[in-house]
Amino acid sequence: MNFNELVKSLQEFIGVSRKNSIEKVTKALSETYNISGDVLLDFGDDASAIDIGNGQVVLLAADGIWGQLMSVNPYWAGYCSVLVNVNDIAAMGGRPIAMVNTLSINDDEIYDGVLQGIVDGCRKFNVPMVGGHLHPDAEFNSLDVAIAGIAKKDSLITSAGANVGDKVIVAIDTDGRQHPQFVLNWDTTYEKDAKLVQDQISVMQEIAEAHLPTAGKDISNPGTLGTLEMLLEASGVGAFVELERIPRNPDVSWEEWLMAYPGAAFVMTAKEENCQEIIDRLSPYSFEVAVVGDVIEDKMLVLKSGDEEAVLFDQRKNPVLVLGN
Amino acid sequence: MNFNELVKSLQEFIGVSRKNSIEKVTKALSETYNISGDVLLDFGDDASAIDIGNGQVVLLAADGIWGQLMSVNPYWAGYCSVLVNVNDIAAMGGRPIAMVNTLSINDDEIYDGVLQGIVDGCRKFNVPMVGGHLHPDAEFNSLDVAIAGIAKKDSLITSAGANVGDKVIVAIDTDGRQHPQFVLNWDTTYEKDAKLVQDQISVMQEIAEAHLPTAGKDISNPGTLGTLEMLLEASGVGAFVELERIPRNPDVSWEEWLMAYPGAAFVMTAKEENCQEIIDRLSPYSFEVAVVGDVIEDKMLVLKSGDEEAVLFDQRKNPVLVLGN
Numbered sequence: 010m011n012f013n014e015l016v017k018s019l020q021e022f023i024g025v026s027r028k029n030s031i032e033k034v035t036k037a038l039s040e041t042y043n044i045s046g047d048v049l050l051d052f053g054d055d056a057s058a059i060d061i062g063n064g065q066v067v068l069l070a071a072d073g074i075w076g077q078l079m080s081v082n083p084y085w086a087g088y089c090s091v092l093v094n095v096n097d098i099a100a101m102g103g104r105p106i107a108m109v110n111t112l113s114i115n116d117d118e119i120y121d122g123v124l125q126g127i128v129d130g131c132r133k134f135n136v137p138m139v140g141g142h143l144h145p146d147a148e149f150n151s152l153d154v155a156i157a158g159i160a161k162k163d164s165l166i167t168s169a170g171a172n173v174g175d176k177v178i179v180a181i182d183t184d185g186r187q188h189p190q191f192v193l194n195w196d197t198t199y200e201k202d203a204k205l206v207q208d209q210i211s212v213m214q215e216i217a218e219a220h221l222p223t224a225g226k227d228i229s230n231p232g233t234l235g236t237l238e239m240l241l242e243a244s245g246v247g248a249f250v251e252l253e254r255i256p257r258n259p260d261v262s263w264e265e266w267l268m269a270y271p272g273a274a275f276v277m278t279a280k281e282e283n284c285q286e287i288i289d290r291l292s293p294y295s296f297e298v299a300v301v302g303d304v305i306e307d308k309m310l311v312l313k314s315g316d317e318e319a320v321l322f323d324q325r326k327n328p329v330l331v332l333g334n
Numbered sequence: 335m336n337f338n339e340l341v342k343s344l345q346e347f348i349g350v351s352r353k354n355s356i357e358k359v360t361k362a363l364s365e366t367y368n369i370s371g372d373v374l375l376d377f378g379d380d381a382s383a384i385d386i387g388n389g390q391v392v393l394l395a396a397d398g399i400w401g402q403l404m405s406v407n408p409y410w411a412g413y414c415s416v417l418v419n420v421n422d423i424a425a426m427g428g429r430p431i432a433m434v435n436t437l438s439i440n441d442d443e444i445y446d447g448v449l450q451g452i453v454d455g456c457r458k459f460n461v462p463m464v465g466g467h468l469h470p471d472a473e474f475n476s477l478d479v480a481i482a483g484i485a486k487k488d489s490l491i492t493s494a495g496a497n498v499g500d501k502v503i504v505a506i507d508t509d510g511r512q513h514p515q516f517v518l519n520w521d522t523t524y525e526k527d528a529k530l531v532q533d534q535i536s537v538m539q540e541i542a543e544a545h546l547p548t549a550g551k552d553i554s555n556p557g558t559l560g561t562l563e564m565l566l567e568a569s570g571v572g573a574f575v576e577l578e579r580i581p582r583n584p585d586v587s588w589e590e591w592l593m594a595y596p597g598a599a600f601v602m603t604a605k606e607e608n609c610q611e612i613i614d615r616l617s618p619y620s621f622e623v624a625v626v627g628d629v630i631e632d633k634m635l636v637l638k639s640g641d642e643e644a645v646l647f648d649q650r651k652n653p654v655l656v657l658g659n
Contacts, residue, residue: 037449038463041456048432048462057464059431061484067392069482071434073467106384107373109396111436111478124362131366137373138363139382142398148474153436153467155480157394159386 010264012252016312016319019234022268054168054243055097055226056158066165068158070097079150082190083119087126088133090154092198092272093229095134098158099210100227100275102166102217107139108156113147123152133203134210164217170224171244171278175304178222178287179233180296181274182209183258192265193232195258197272197295209273209294221287225277231329232268237276238310238322238329244278247324250302252314278304337577340589341637341644344559347593379493379568380422380551381483391490393483395422404475407515408444412451413458415479417523417597418554420459423483424535425552425600427491427542432464435479438472448477458528459535489542495549496569496603500629503547503612504558505621506599507534508583517590518557520583522597522620533619534598546612550602556654557593562601563635563647563654569603572632572649577639581622603629 010018042048049058049066056070072093079086091108098105110127114120131138136156185197198206216222224244228236233255241248257266273296279287288298305311309323322329335343367373374383374391381395397418404411416433423430435452439445456463461481510522523531541547549569553561558580566573582591598621604612613623630636634648647654 037453038456038466040453041462042464043462044457044460045431045462048464054465057432057434059464059482061390061431063388063390065386065388067431067482067484069432069434069464069480071436071466071478071480073436073438073469073478075469076473106370106386106392107382107394109382109394109480111396111398111480113398113476128362128365131363132369135369137366137368137370139367139373139384139394140379141363141396142478144398144400148401149476151438151474151476153396153398153478155394155396155434155436157384157392157482159392 012314012317013319015264016321018264019267019321022232022235050167055100056103058101058160058165060162064162066160066162068098068101068103068160069155070094071153071155072097074152076149076151079119079123079152083122084126085188086152087123088130088199090152091127091130091134091136094154094156095136095210096227098156099213100166100225101158101160102164102214103158103160104214105134105136105156105158105210107137108154110138110141110152110154112141113144113149113151115147115150119150133198133206135203135207161218164220166217166222166225168224168226168240168243171240171246171304172223173246173304173306175223175278176281176284176300177237177248177250177302177304178277178279178284178298179255179301180277180291180298181228181256181271182295183256183297184295185258185272187261193269195269195271205295209296212291212294213275216287216290221283222277222279225275228271228274228276230270233276234267234310234312234321235329240276241310242324242328245308247305247307247309248302249305249311249313252312254299254301256297256299335589337639337642338644341646343589344592344646347557347560375492380425381428383426383485383490385487389487391485391487393423393426393428393485394480395419396478396480397422399477401474401476404444404448404477408447409451410513411477412448413455413524415477416452416455416459416461419479419481420461420535421552423481424538425491425550426483426485427489427539428483428485429539430459430461430481430483430535432462433479433481435463435466435477437466438469438474438476440472440475444475458523458531460528460532486543489545491542491547491550493549493551493565493568496565496571496629497548498571498629498631500548500603501606501609501625502562502573502575502627502629503602503604503609503623504580504626505602505616505623506553506581506596507620508581508622509620510583510597512586518594520594520596530620534621537616537619538600541612541615546608547602547604550600553596553599553601555595558601559592559635559637559646560654565601565603566635567649567653570633572630572634572636573627574630574636574638575627577637579624579626581624
């Protein structure tokens with residue numbers, strides 16, 4: 010696959026295009042954000058932050074698990090429901106404290122697998138599943154998980170803080186495997202020591218409290234560059250990124266790598282003078298970390314490879330993330 | 335319907351029997367409760383409480399909306415998704431601060447209705463819906479909502495605090511209507527002033543912080559006596575209740591009344607000397623409040639009507655709520 014084919018493939022990637030559909034729900038619900046006066050962040054971020062006084066915020070996020078994942082591998086669906094939620098809190102610089110779930114089940118075998126996956130996920134990440142709601146005789150199988158976290162109000166990593174002139178940083182745990190059934194799941198946690206996995210979460214809190222990143226997100230369904238584009242759109246800026254500087258496991262093609270949902274991975278922006286400290290703090294925890302480009306004023310994500318370059322996303326023409334207002 | 339028929343009908347009520355199905359999930363997930371060391375309460379309660387230090391707890395709860403409700407009246411499903419979650423926090427003596435949702439949609443008309451119901455529910459209860467996750471092209475329609483609240487650690491109303499000798503109190507807003515499509519929805523909020531509805535939530539926080547109830551739950555799917563039974567089982571006690579002392583809107587039959595999911599209603603236990611203050615504090619907010627019986631040592635819920643009495647539930651033989659351990 011040459012560079013132009015890669016660019017086209019990423020542009021069409023379903024994980025990116027699906028994000029377009031949230032426009033209606035975002036517009037409707039954004040009407041409610043400010044009714045209570047204590048919501049600090051909202052849909053553009055991985056989690057919302059609610060001011061509870063005394064310098065703390067409660068972080069709250071929710072994620073549903075794809076029905077297909079539940080049918081093919083219920084255990085992995087349960088495990089991933091924990092992973093994706095914990096990463097949402099880590100991306101904000103918060104400490105995950107507890108999860109709740111809603112489980113709809115029409116098949117007992119799936120039920121058993123999902124539950125065991127959840128339990129093992131909770132143990133791996135050291136975050137309890139403290140309650141929920143069960144529809145035992147549903148017409149379908151579905152699993153939705155919500156997570157609460159806690160953070161210092163003045164130490165949040167948001168999606169909207171990137172400034173022109175900042176550097177773009179990608180941190181990915183490159184020690185992993187493509188899941189045998191789901192090639193776009195870059196699994197780095199399942200066979201890894203729980204202590205190290207938990208350290209990958211808590212080190213994000215440490216760099217947040219040291220005020221090192223200006224913005225950040227965990228890499229999720231839209232893949233590395235789709236997630237970066239969401240960050241750029243939330244910040245109202247663009248970026249220039251050099252493909253080959255993005256940390257990658259050499260066993261995986263660029264196309265699959267950039268579309269993957271990794272077990273532990275973040276895109277961030279930071280002032281140039283803070284980049285080395287971010288690299289130094291994350292590297293001991295199995296993250297491969299690199300400065301991959303620059304934040305620019307033009308609201309587009311430009312990807313460069315060798316002598317070639319292309320506009321991967323142009324947010325004025327076709328935004329990936331549609332913000333509430 | 336005579337007394338014996340009423341007792342039999344309540345025993346068979348699906349809203350009660352459905353609670354039996356949670357045994358497996360409760361047992362599996364209870365293994366995760368203590369991994370982080372800061373979970374104070376778990377499945378027996380309306381919400382879980384996580385200690386965040388400085389005398390506060392974060393409350394976290396989740397509820398799914400019945401698929402049937404979404405198909406028949408999407409707007410009401412959206413509205414109720416807010417109501418049931420807010421009541422879970424109120425029942426704990428907490429302040430609801432924010433919700434997140436996961437919405438699976440296969441029908442645009444249902445989508446529009448659900449969203450508008452959520453927005454109106456948020457406005458009515460003054461709690462924002464701050465984020466979530468959308469499956470836009472699902473094979474089914476479903477709506478799951480999770481809520482976070484905040485409370486003082488020493489002022490929680492739990493399900494497990496009832497003591498032998500306490501009085502049983504039922505507080506119900508009797509000013510309402512049976513929803514035209516759902517006879518067991520005793521709607522008391524939709525046409526009521528938002529300020530009064532919000533006061534019904536915050537007065538629960540006030541009586542919690544005054545340490546007036548020993549235990550409490552919001553009346554939900556299992557109805558008034560099913561909810562009381564869950565409280566008794568969580569507390570390891572029984573109760574003797576006089577049917578005719580339960581506050582009721584006289585337009586509704588006892589059978590439908592006791593099976594209803596009311597808009598604003600709580601069962602509580604309290605020391606005898608605190609009952610009048612609970613009644614005095616709740617009554618100004620459209621609650622009809624009465625002492626309806628006594629907490630007893632025998633682990634059964636005995637219902638009395640005139641000269642007749644019957645064992646409605648015997649938790650040693652057939653518990654409604656199956657606790658994790």
